[in-house]
Structures are given as structure tokens and as C-alpha cells.
Amino acid sequence: MRVLYPFLAVIAFILIALVGVRIPGGQSLIGIVLPYLAILAFTGGFVFKVLGWARSPVPFRIPTTCGQGVSLPWIKQNKLDCPSTFWGVAGRMLLEVLLFRSLFRNTKASIHKGPQLAYGSSKWLWLVGLTFHYSFLVIVIRHMRLFTNPMPAFLHALEFGDGILQVGAPQLYITDLLLVGALLFLFVRRLVMPQVRYISLANDYFPLFLILGIGITGILMRYFIRVDVVGIKQLAVGLVTFSPKIVGDIGSLFFIHLFLVCLLLIYFPFSKLMHLGGVFLSPTRNMANNSRMKRHINPWNDPNITPHSYAAYEDEFREFMVEAGIPVDKELAKPAESAAAGPAAEAAPAEG
Amino acid sequence: MTMAVPKADKLGVSVTREPSLMTGAVPSKSWMDTPVEFKPGNFCYPAKKSIVEYHKFPNPRDWEPVADDWKLPANWKDIILQGIKERLDKFRSFKIFMDCCVRCGACADKCHFFLGTGDPKNMPVMRAELLRSIYRNNFTTAGKILGKLAGGREMTFGVLKEWFMYFYQCTECRRCSVFCPYGIDTAEITMMGRELLHLVGVNINWILEPAANSNRTGNHMGLQPHTIKDNIGYLCDDIEEITGVKITPTFNRKGAEILFITPSADIFAEPGIYTAMGYLLLFEHLGLDYTWSTYASEGGNFGLFTNNEMMKKLNGKMYAEAKRLGVKWILGGECGHMWRVIHQYMDTMNGPADFLEQPTSPITGTRFENAASTKMVHISEFTADLIKHKKLKLDPSRNNHRIVTFHDSCNPARAMGLIEEPREVIKAAANNFFEMPANTIREQTFCCGSGTGLNTDEIMELRMRAGLPRANAVQYVHDKHKVNTLACVCAIDRATLTSLMNYWVPGVEVCGVSELVGNALVMDGEKERETGLRFEPLAGEGE
Numbered sequence: 020m021r022v023l024y025p026f027l028a029v030i031a032f033i034l035i036a037l038v039g040v041r042i043p044g045g046q047s048l049i050g051i052v053l054p055y056l057a058i059l060a061f062t063g064g065f066v067f068k069v070l071g072w073a074r075s076p077v078p079f080r081i082p083t084t085c086g087q088g089v090s091l092p093w094i095k096q097n098k099l100d101c102p103s104t105f106w107g108v109a110g111r112m113l114l115e116v117l118l119f120r121s122l123f124r125n126t127k128a129s130i131h132k133g134p135q136l137a138y139g140s141s142k143w144l145w146l147v148g149l150t151f152h153y154s155f156l157v158i159v160i161r162h163m164r165l166f167t168n169p170m171p172a173f174l175h176a177l178e179f180g181d182g183i184l185q186v187g188a189p190q191l192y193i194t195d196l197l198l199v200g201a202l203l204f205l206f207v208r209r210l211v212m213p214q215v216r217y218i219s220l221a222n223d224y225f226p227l228f229l230i231l232g233i234g235i236t237g238i239l240m241r242y243f244i245r246v247d248v249v250g251i252k253q254l255a256v257g258l259v260t261f262s263p264k265i266v267g268d269i270g271s272l273f274f275i276h277l278f279l280v281c282l283l284l285i286y287f288p289f290s291k292l293m294h295l296g297g298v299f300l301s302p303t304r305n306m307a308n309n310s311r312m313k314r315h316i317n318p319w320n321d322p323n324i325t326p327h328s329y330a331a332y333e334d335e336f337r338e339f340m341v342e343a344g345i346p347v348d349k350e351l352a353k354p355a356e357s358a359a360a361g362p363a364a365e366a367a368p369a370e371g
Numbered sequence: 372m373t374m375a376v377p378k379a380d381k382l383g384v385s386v387t388r389e390p391s392l393m394t395g396a397v398p399s400k401s402w403m404d405t406p407v408e409f410k411p412g413n414f415c416y417p418a419k420k421s422i423v424e425y426h427k428f429p430n431p432r433d434w435e436p437v438a439d440d441w442k443l444p445a446n447w448k449d450i451i452l453q454g455i456k457e458r459l460d461k462f463r464s465f466k467i468f469m470d471c472c473v474r475c476g477a478c479a480d481k482c483h484f485f486l487g488t489g490d491p492k493n494m495p496v497m498r499a500e501l502l503r504s505i506y507r508n509n510f511t512t513a514g515k516i517l518g519k520l521a522g523g524r525e526m527t528f529g530v531l532k533e534w535f536m537y538f539y540q541c542t543e544c545r546r547c548s549v550f551c552p553y554g555i556d557t558a559e560i561t562m563m564g565r566e567l568l569h570l571v572g573v574n575i576n577w578i579l580e581p582a583a584n585s586n587r588t589g590n591h592m593g594l595q596p597h598t599i600k601d602n603i604g605y606l607c608d609d610i611e612e613i614t615g616v617k618i619t620p621t622f623n624r625k626g627a628e629i630l631f632i633t634p635s636a637d638i639f640a641e642p643g644i645y646t647a648m649g650y651l652l653l654f655e656h657l658g659l660d661y662t663w664s665t666y667a668s669e670g671g672n673f674g675l676f677t678n679n680e681m682m683k684k685l686n687g688k689m690y691a692e693a694k695r696l697g698v699k700w701i702l703g704g705e706c707g708h709m710w711r712v713i714h715q716y717m718d719t720m721n722g723p724a725d726f727l728e729q730p731t732s733p734i735t736g737t738r739f740e741n742a743a744s745t746k747m748v749h750i751s752e753f754t755a756d757l758i759k760h761k762k763l764k765l766d767p768s769r770n771n772h773r774i775v776t777f778h779d780s781c782n783p784a785r786a787m788g789l790i791e792e793p794r795e796v797i798k799a800a801a802n803n804f805f806e807m808p809a810n811t812i813r814e815q816t817f818c819c820g821s822g823t824g825l826n827t828d829e830i831m832e833l834r835m836r837a838g839l840p841r842a843n844a845v846q847y848v849h850d851k852h853k854v855n856t857l858a859c860v861c862a863i864d865r866a867t868l869t870s871l872m873n874y875w876v877p878g879v880e881v882c883g884v885s886e887l888v889g890n891a892l893v894m895d896g897e898k899e900r901e902t903g904l905r906f907e908p909l910a911g912e913g914e
Binding site (some may be wrong): 115 | 394477494622687691742
């Protein structure tokens with residue numbers, strides 16, 4: 020169910036798009052109305068979510084320290100894994116966001132006769148994760164060709180680099196292969212690895228299928244089933260200049276592709292895909308480990324919470340303290356007085 | 372009452388052979404359809420009614436985890452949901468950690484509880500999902516619409532039972548957080564989970580009773596002022612017998628330069644007392660102007676394992692006492708979670724400590740810049756500085772009978788970054804030092820398996836399972852380098868690792884770093900030492 024339903028959902032979305040383009044007004048709906056709605060939902064949802072996180076304070080300074088902290092001058096601090104300054108944190112965050120630093124540490128534990136535990140290096144998730152994200156990024160940037168006229172130079176360079184293998188015509192983009200390959204790996208990994216399979220939810224499979232659907236329709240359009248690129252570009256430029264129009268017969272495949280992209284944008288802010296925003300705000304990563312150097316303020320710190328006072332403590336134990344020769348703030352009361360005063364301390368727990 | 376714990380060889384076979392997610396067997400049922408079952412040995416005893424009343428916590432009563440009726444308040448679900456909402460509004464960490472997880476599984480096999488039990492719900496991601504599923508169902512759009520399909524589920528009694536089981540099978544060690552690509556910290560999740568459970572009166576005695584003791588008597592053990600003085604007096608007697616040096620420490624002395632605070636376990640039970648003897652010898656060696664306090668006589672803080680209000684309340688004594696006594700700064704002993712509180716919470720909760728001065732070592736003149744605001748220094752920092760400036764007369768050969776490895780305690784390693792200081796001290800105080808494998812030390816260190824108030828005997832098998840990864844790494848250096856001493860800077864470790872070593876790696880003793888220092892210190896006017904601080908024979912003596 021957790022695998023099948025999301026798969027069927029993506030198939031259903033494809034069918035909806037397929038039918039949609041054939042009904043009157045359907046193409047405008049998918050090609051013009053939906054993209055605007057999707058962009059609105061994405062930016063609105065993204066901003067709403069991030070503001071929602073930001074609204075909650077960070078009461079305590081809780082970085083996870085992953086190396087030697089700042090200490091005595093001759094002890095070498097690990098400035099990236101245990102930063103104590105803004106620039107150190109910036110470095111840590113860059114490593115985290117751009118290179119998936121934490122995932123790079125990944126190990127795989129196994130248990131053997133003895134019992135003996137072993138921890139092997141396990142960098143596949145890191146490598147494939149990185150591949151997926153960067154391929155996706157390059158592909159998104161490549162799509163800028165549809166919105167720009169003339170194309171900026173860096174796009175030409177990017178396309179040239181991506182097609183450097185010079186295979187086939189039109190030239191094969193490496194990132195197309197990598198994206199689909201990485202998605203299949205992530206999908207198979209979820210199915211095959213017992214631990215990951217057990218924790219996976221429908222909302223883990225759905226984005227995989229959705230992005231796979233986007234990737235496959237895109238690849239089909241580029242390499243196998245021709246669509247009207249001129250028409251697409253006209254629509255794309257029209258969309259960004261707020262004068263969209265659909266000219267001629269672009270081809271159903273394009274509308275399916277666009278429909279799935281719009282769904283991804285709409286789905287994004289409501290899903291785990293928001294890790295894109297969350298990683299920047301994660302308090303265990305984006306805070307300096309300087310809490311003994313610089314006081315961190317908790318906006319809801321309650322000044323009314325105070326310790327059991329020394330005075331009450333001494334009241335309860337004064338006799339013992341005096342007898343043991345421990346200094347006291349108030350001398351022992353005269354016997355008669357003390358009996359009248361009674362037990363001044365709070366009720367004691369049943370057992371000391 | 373102690374549960375029957377299987378022998379180590381039997382448990383050793385069981386963890387490798389019994390079908391579990393660790394040994395490759397996949398459970399046939401989804402985790403949402405797998406209810407928890409409480410049986411003697413897999414849960415900690417609930418807090419006594421009188422203790423819950425003492426803390427003025429909700430719903431004090433006698434109850435049994437194995438029973439079908441936990442005597443919860445009628446509106447307990449609303450209380451929990453309201454509690455979640457409040458915490459989402461108060462803690463950004465909680466909110467983000469509820470939203471961001473992609474279930475990549477990188478954390479799954481990083482948890483010592485998972486490695487030792489193979490129980491799927493001990494994978495950090497799963498532990499968080501126990502709470503996250505309720506969050507999704509009640510606080511997210513997708514969850515409200517799609518329910519179970521979006522990974523949401525209703526808050527039920529079964530869920531509450533799961534929380535009680537698994538938020539008390541997490542020691543908030545933060546190892547998973549090191550590996551998580553978004554830094555999701557299960558310690559935060561577990562803390563929230565435990566806070567929520569307190570709202571409906573579900574809690575354990577092993578945490579709340581020491582917390583009550585600490586509030587009233589100043590320390591977890593419930594030691595009253597005269598007993599503290601007596602206990603330290605006995606330690607001084609032993610020191611005199613071993614070294615010929617007579618030490619007379621002071622208590623609650625106003626005008627001392629430094630207030631020294633350490634976990635009360637250090638003056639109460641083996642092997643912590645040997646660490647305390649190390650402190651006493653060190654301070655005597657230096658002629659340090661310091662005082663103990665009977666009021667702030669606890670370094671540890673079981674409030675950290677309860678809720679943030681309790682943590683603040685118990686921690687407040689440190690600054691209150693420093694202010695009352697008029698000391699210049701505070702020196703803290705060896706303890707893991709104590710230092711998480713001091714390093715990451717104290718100044719925020721109970722500062723500013725503007726009545727104290729920036730800590731400066733009266734012996735070396737070193738200003739502890741890293742403690743400029745909190746004004747509290749770790750004993751390993753203090754000692755490492757003394758060693759660097761050659762202010763200690765040390766004879767490391769006195770520790771030649773010890774082949775030492777060092778266990779990084781979770782909190783100093785992952786919530787403080789105190790990694791090299793204790794190593795510098797050990798290397799100066801002992802000649803034989805070997806590291807455990809790289810994946811098991813420093814920021815990747817494994818918990819003793821009994822932290823966060825889980826060092827109670829009724830869950831001994833669980834503790835031995837959870838401690839297996841740590842024990843296994845010790846076994847490795849025990850076999851390879853004949854390591855016989857496991858040094859650490861944590862009072863809970865000193866107690867729990869001793870049980871763990873006796874169980875898995877007999878022949879390895881546990882000690883505090885300061886015990887090694889005390890053993891090696893050449894004191895003025897001392898007699899020739901025939902034994903170490905445990906009255907154990909030294910190398911070449913009596914062997």
C-alpha cells in the first residue's frame with residue numbers, strides 16, 4: 020500500500036493530464052492557469068512554512084558538536100565541525116548544504132558471532148544523494164533556456180558541459196541519466212534495505228515517483244517523441260512576461276510533464292521536501308558552540324522558577340550543620356523557640 | 372528486586388542470532404500495527420505517588436505499566452495535543468525536526484539501543500516517528516486530509532504506551548544527530564516526549580526521586596550536610612593512609628576563591644570516590660583556595676531528563692550558592708550530563724553570572740576565555756592547563772599497572788566538544804594509553820547504555836544490550852592491547868560502565884580521569900606509595 024498507492028496516484032495524475040489536454044480549455048488550464056497557481060502555492064507555502072518555523076524561538080543553544088570545541092589556546096579547535104564563530108558556522112553550513120557533510124560520515128553497522136559489532140564505510144547514500152540533487156539543479160537551470168532570449172552564455176556552457184559525452188542526436192545530457200539512475204537507486208534502496216523499507220511511508224515513495232515521472236516525460240520529449248519546442252518556448256516566455264498563449268499543437272507529452280512539475284511545486288511546501296528550507300534553520304547545525312562564552316537569551320525564560328532556597332535548606336538541616344562544624348547563616352535558635360517554630364522546610368520525599 | 376538477567380554468553384548469542392532488524396529479519400507487520408507489550412524487565416518503575424506529589428506534577432497516583440488502566444486523566448488526549456502545540460510554539464528545534472525528516476535511514480544503525488536490541492522502534496527515525504505521526508495527523512495539512520496515507524495516526528492509549536516504552540529507551544546521547552543530514556537530534560524529540568508524558572502523570576521513579584532529593588538535600592543521593600562532610604572525611608582518611616598526606620577540605624566557606632561542584636556519586640560510591648580522592652589530592656597539591664558546598668552538592672541534573680523547568684530549578688543552586696559564598700568562579704567535576712546543562716543551558720536559564728569573575732587559574736594565570744560568560748570551568752580543562760604549564764609533579768609510572776583507554780561521554784563529546792583535554796590529562800598521568808576504534812570514540816562515541824536516568828537495575832538486560840557497542844569496543848582494545856582500565860569523565864559512566872564491564876568484559880576496571888591524576892601526583896611530604904587510591908597494588912609491587 021505504501022508503495023502501490025503513490026505509484027497509482029502518479030499514474031492517475033498522468034491520465035488526468037492526458038485527458039485534460041483533450042477537453043476544450045484543458046490545455047489553457049494545464050498550460051497557463053495551473054503553472055501560475057503552482058508558483059503561487061510553492062512560494063506562498065514555502066514562505067509560510069519557513070515563517071512558521073521562524074516564529075518559534077530557539078530557546079537554547081544546542082549545536083551538536085562534532086569535533087574539538089574552542090578551548091585552551093594550544094588545543095586545536097575543529098572550526099568546521101565544532102564552530103564557535105559566525106564564519107565557522109557559515110563554513111559548517113556550506114559543507115552541510117553543498118556537500119552533505121553529515122551524510123558523508125555514514126557507516127553501516129553489522130553484528131557478528133562473538134558478539135562483535137563492525138562499522139563499515141557506507142558512502143553510497145551520500146554519493147547518490149549528492150548526484151540526485153546536483154543533477155536536478157543542473158536540469159532546472161538548463162530549463163532557463165526556455166525563458167530567456169537570447170540565452171545567457173553560462174547556459175550555453177552548462178549545456179555544453181552536460182552534453183560533453185557527445186552521444187546521439189540530440190546530444191545526451193549526462194544529468195538526465197544521472198537523475199533517473201539516482202532516483203531508481205533511491206527507490207530500490209527503500210525497497211531492498213530492510214531498515215529503510217520498514218520506516219518508509221507513502222510520502223517517501225510519492226515524490227520519488229513524481230520526480231521520476233517528470234524525468235521520464237522530459238527525456239521522452241527530448242530524445243524520442245518530438246514536441247513543438249518553438250511552441251513551448253513561446254508559452255514559457257509568455258508565462259514569465261504575463262502574456263501567455265498556447266500556439267499550435269505542442270503535444271500531450273509536454274502537458275503531462277508540465278502538469279507533474281506543477282504538482283511537485285504544489286506538493287513541495289506540504290511535504291518532507293521542505294528539508295530544503297529546514298536544513299538552514301536546524302539549531303543543531305546553524306548555531307555556534309559558544310554558549311559558555313556568550314550568553315544566549317531564551318525569550319520565554321521564566322524568572323519565577325527559582326531553586327529551593329539556601330535559607331530553607333539551612334532551616335531544615337541547621338542542627339546537623341552546626342554539629343558537624345559546617346558554617347551557617349543563622350545561628351541555632353534556643354531550644355524552646357525552635358520547638359515552637361516547627362519544621363520549616365518543605366515536605367520531604369518519602370525516602371532520602 | 373532485580374530481574375533475572377541472562378548470562379553474557381547467552382545474551383551474546385541471542386543478539387547475533389535472534390531474528391531482528393539488526394540480524395536481517397524484517398518484521399512482517401507495519402510498525403503502526405505492532406503494539407508494545409510491557410513485561411517485567413522492559414520498563415522502569417513508575418514514580419512513586421509521594422514523589423510526584425512532592426514535585427507538584429500532574430496526576431500523582433499508584434499505577435502499573437503492565438496494567439490495562441494507567442489511571443490517566445479523562446481528557447488526557449487533549450492534554451497531550453495541547454502540550455504538543457505549546458512545545459511547537461516554544462521550540463524551533465521541535466518544529467523543524469517534526470517537518471524535515473526524509474527517512475533516509477542514515478540514523479538507523481547509529482543508535483546503541485537499536486544495535487543491542489534490533490528493535491525497529493529503537494531506530495532514531497522510528498522513535499521520532501512515534502511522535503511525528505501524531506504531529507502529522509493533528510498539526511499538518513497533508514496529515515489532516517490524508518491521515519494514515521500521509522503517515523499520520525490518531526493519538527491512542529497504544530501510542531502513549533509506545534512513548535513510555537521508547538522515550539525511556541533513548542539516552543539522549545545525540546549520536547544519531549551527528550549523522551543526520553539535517554542535524555535532527557533525537558535527544559530533543561525524547562525530551563519533548565518525556566515532557567508530554569509528565570503532563571499526564573507518566574514518569575519513572577529513578578529520575579523523579581533523585582530529582583526530589585536534589586531539590587531538598589542538594590544532591591541526588593539525598594546526602595545531608597553532615598553526611599557529605601563525613602563521607603569526604605573518610606576519603607581523606609584513606610588518602611592519609613595511602614599517601615601520608617593529611618587533607619582537611621572546607622565546606623560552605625564564604626570568601627573562598629573557587630566553588631567546586633561535582634556529582635554526589637563521586638563522594639558516595641565506588642568507583643566514583645576514587646575520582647573524588649583525585650580531586651582532593653589535586654587541590655591540596657596546588658594549595659587551591661576552594662570550598663565544597665553541601666547545598667549545591669550535586670553536579671548532575673536529573674531535571675535534564677524530566678523537563679526544562681525542573682532543569683532550571685535544580686541548576687539554579689549552582690549560581691545561587693556561588694553568589695552566597697562570594698566566590699570568584701566555579702570549577703566543575705567530571706560528569707557528562709551535568710556538563711551538557713552547564714555548557715548549553717545554565718547561563719541561558721540562570722544567568723547572567725555577573726556577580727562572578729571570568730575564571731582565571733590562580734596557579735597558571737590562564738584566563739579561561741571559553742568560559743567567559745558562564746564562569747564555570749571543567750576539571751579536565753583546568754588540569755590540562757596545569758599540565759601544559761608544568762605545575763603538577765606527576766609520576767605516571769604509578770599508573771603503570773593500568774593500561775588505559777578513554778571513553779568519551781556523550782555530552783562532553785557531542786554537546787560541548789570536550790575531547791582533547793581529558794586525553795592530554797591521561798597521557799600526562801599514565802604511560803599506557805590506547806584508543807578504541809575510530810567509529811566508537813570522540814563525536815562518534817557510544818553511550819554507556821544507561822544515561823538519562825536509565826541506570827536502574829530493573830532494566831538490566833536492556834542496559835547490557837544498549838551498552839554492547841561500547842563494551843564491544845573496549846573488548847577490542849582489551850584483546851589487542853590488554854587494556855584493563857576504562858577512563859571516563861562522567862559519574863553515571865563510572866557506575867554503569869562498571870556493571871557493563873563486569874558483564875561483557877570482565878577484567879576491565881572503570882575510573883575517572885582525576886583518579887589517574889591523584890594516583891600519579893607526587894605530594895609534598897608524602898610517604899612512599901605502596902598502593903593506588905583503591906588500595907590496589909602498583910606495578911612491580913606485590914605481583
